[in-house]
Amino acid sequence: MNQPISTVDDTLRVGYTYWWPQSGPFIGNCGDKYALVFLGTIQHIDDPVQNDDMLYTSQRGIIDIDEVLTSRTLKKNRYDKQKFFVSDYFxxxxxxxxxxxxxFCYEYEDNYSIPGGKSMLKIKEDNDPVLESIKRYILSGQNALELKKDVALWKNYGLEAEVKQVIECREMRSKD
Known part of the structure; x- marks a missing residue:
């Protein structure tokens, strides 16, 4: 007897919004809402593709998705237990x-996007303090006040100014 063929794709393909002026876990003045945040392991990185017709150098990479910290279903895409993440922003x-x-992925035109740069942070271990900080931030509904005691941690990633910005924005909103 023939087994039915599964049509579920095990790969989440995410576009690179290379033209965005900001990247990383804290974009926008008050911290834009995440569309998808996950912990993963780099599986493979292709050689860069030099193409004069493109405005950026494409380099595809594949990440094993180990743990999803948050995901939102978007009109054109959704995380549905895919095992792999593929994008050309490497x-x-x-x-x-x-x-x-x-x-860290965001929403762009009803789809997931990754603005590159600091949107992929190297983690040393599963109990990395930055990982714990971002988990608390996500659990709080992205309440930036949750990051106040972690500013020094984010400095190691070159994100101190961005963290301070989202905290300041939240404090200003709290006064209203």
Whole structure:
């Protein structure tokens, strides 16, 4: 007897919004809402594709999705227990096969997007203080006041100014 063929794709493909002026876990003045945040392991990175017709250098990479911290269902895409994440934003990222990473995706035109740069952070271990900080931030509904005691942690990733900005915005809103 023939087994039915599964049509569920095990790969989540996410576009690179290379033109966005900000990247990382704290974009926008008050911290834009995440569409997808996950912890993963770099499985493979292709060689860069040099193409004069493109405005950026494409370099595809594949990440094993190990743990999803938050996800929203969007009109054109949704995280549905896919095992792999694929995007072409890996050019000049300081990661290699086997590295553990924390990945931040946002919504763009009803789909997931990754603005590159600091939207993929290398994590040393599962109890990395930055990972614990971002988990608390997500559990609080992205309440930036939850990050106040963690500003120094984010400095190590070059994100101190961004963290201070979202905290200041939240404090200003709390006064209203």
């Amino acid at each position: 050019y000049e990222e300081d990661v290699k096969q086997g590295d553990r990473v924390l990945v």
